Amino acid sequence: MSQFLIKPARKEDCPIILDLIRGLAKYEKLEDQCVATVELLEKSLFSEKPDCYSVIAWELDELGDEIPVGFALYFFNYSTFLSRRGLYLEDLFVVPQFRGKGYGKRIMQFLAKTAVEKGCGRFEWSVLDWNQPAINFYQKIGAVVMPDWRICRMTGESLKSFAK
Template sequence: MSIIIRPATPDDVGTIMGFVRELATFEKAPEQVTSTEATMHTALFGAHPAAEAIIAELDGDVVGMAVFYHNFSTWTGVRGIWLDDLYVTPAARGSGAGRALLSHLAGIAVDRGCARFEWWVLDWNERAIEFYRKVGAEPMDEWTAQRMSGDALLRLAGRDPAGHD
């Protein structure tokens, strides 16, 4: 088996969105995907890209992807890489494609002078957690993720959630 990791191209956007939808279904939240091929194209390949993506090919077939972007730590004073999504098709799991994607991202982080390479994993996804431990990732159990969106975000921003500013 031959695994190749390459940068995503605009032609990969449909495949990336398919993987995003498959991942959301696996994570029991398919209704939360509001991104489209058009928004993903702009995010990855527009005038001011918000993120980057890499693709895993196994014997010429696209079997996985990783979408990532830079974050910043005031504690280290340098940027890091945040892995937003890592996905490998069920048939290709165990092939080494996931490890190859993570290894490639680690190389990007090192080459770009990043201090950290970070991501979230759902606490019930034991297979992924076990995989991440095998590659050397450390849990950050003392941190609790926080999120604000929808009406709460609008209210904190001083905007009327009903759209009547």
């Protein structure tokens, strides 16, 4: 296995994160919904009270240069039933040509360790129902795909209209 690192994102990494987000959007066939910008990422990740956090996975080439191969973006939520915070993985993406090397698993382990260190009662995420490779991966690492839960969402005009 090549040398591999996972590091918390820095402000100067936002263009790399944006490229990885665009790669994820392309993979999920949701490019038309991706309106993220470097400026929005900087505000979300590096304000005084960040909305979310990110880590970047790096492979070291033979010269020791860091090549970004994946990322995860997460935030903390709260479980009323557990009366504890949880870590919610919003997105995980490994660049296609770097898949199959165990990098996704190592990112997930990094986040699981973060959840434990932060006293979280849960580590949760969503997966698209058509993404069988991801579902298989998550089940292989011990996750339970919750069959009885559905995500509900309001965005754009429906959110604004309902808020009135």
